[in-house]
Amino acid sequence: MSNILLYNTLSRKKELFQAINPPYVGMYVCGPTVYGDAHLGHARPAITFDLLFRYLRYSGFKVRYVRNITDVGHLENDADAGEDKIEKKARLEQLEPMEIVQYYTNNYHLNMAQINVLSPSIEPRASAHIIEQIQLIEKIIHNGFAYAKNGSVYFDVEKYNKSHSYGKLSGRVIDDLQSNTRVLDGQEEKNSAQDFALWKKANPEHIMRWPSKWSDGFPGWHLECTAMSTKYLGDFFDIHGGGMDLLFPHHECEIAQSVAGTGKESVKYWIHNNMITINGQKMGKSLGNFITLNDLFSGNHKLLDQAYSPMTIRFFILQAQYRSTLDFSNEALKAAEKGLERLMKGLNLLSSLKISDISSIDVKALSDKCHEAMNDDINSPILIAHLFDGVRSINSIRDGKDTITATDLESLKTLFNLFITDILGLVTEEKTGQNNELTAKLVELLLNIRVEAKKNKDFISSDKIRDQLTLMGVIIKDTKEGFEWELMN
């Protein structure tokens, strides 16, 4: 079916992807906690796994892609003393918690659509799966790996580690953890510092609460992913993805929960995307150095020289391999903007190429290279480099320096549409105002007068029209046939 290599964090090497039940593939990716606008960092996993989703589907797999919305249980601080992120935001904004959840979920969906990220097959909410989480806690308690205390339930890491390996995903040793875990407030309930909460008893002022046999409370953060992934994908599924920062403790805890609950691990391939950095540091909420997607699209942020279109952001992220850090800078984004333009121009040129009896370019070889790049751990930058080689060939054919047959041209069109549009998910963006009929007519009227002036060698008038229009934000390109124009963003 395919020979896709994927880097599995569990084994620390690239493995041949073999679906558990081909052609079906189950993929679970940790989605956002909806208590703020999505920032550039959130776009990385979304695009990374969107790319994988698209490529797996193209490769013949029927993928069920589950990406959750965390709307409860994600604590602000340590598991005992912390405050629920959603609740905190709700209190600050004087809103019902679910109002916050709805608002930021809507914004997330809008942003994802803007960067052309496909909707997952299922998008479960943690708050809608309390029963499943309670059932899982009961199983874990039944199997002896959790204990209740004062209405809360904690996972017994030490006991689990005696018969299983806690730390196998992140490469941690439990003894190191014990000696190095910082002393935090409110941990007195737990038997051991590294134990984590499965259920938390709610304080009286806590709004988000559900009844359970232990207390009126709410589930722990790590639990939701285990409960929801196995509910929709079964006890053993193919791919679990997320950001590298979730590796420990979140994903480590997921493994422990699933083994403690069902007796076996539930994930075959663990895949992690790396971070987006800014000035060499991770972009994140806690450091306050994040730039939201809305900021990027509007250009309205002190670190931004200009606005960047959603496709520029998408291309910027795709230009780096997902396991590398990617450093934000205006210079890098501008480079991405220009590069994307070049690529899309090449794609558009395909429809106007003249055909010949023979081809001087090798479309099949290009196609093979593109597939090889994607098969090698989804290496999008290599794929893009090959596509740029294709663009050079396309320009060269246009200039008459290379030739292409009708058959090869069809193949090349198919290839470009497949990789650029379907797999990389890059589409041409309409510029705002371009469709305003009156503006278009006025601009064209002026430019036609300018053509007349040029014919009459009245360069003073022609340059005046050009300079004035340029000042107004009309980009003019002179061509053999006359002119082309577009509005500045």
Add this chain to the structure above:
RNA sequence: GGUCUCUUGGCCGAGUGGUUAGGCAGCGGUCUGCAAAACCGCGUACGGCGGUUCGAAUCCGCCAGAGACCUCCA
């Protein structure tokens, strides 16, 4: 402090033993009334010091610097 990772030409970013990745910027050229745009051409870089090897950006060691995780984070 512990665990792990990274350090590539002006910028971003691929590449794991021997062939020029690619993009942006820059320079040169074609085109143009002049420009702009577009297109074409041009860059032998791999933190430092040793070692292995016929040969290392790529393997090993040491040193320096940066980062991630260890607490919420995509």
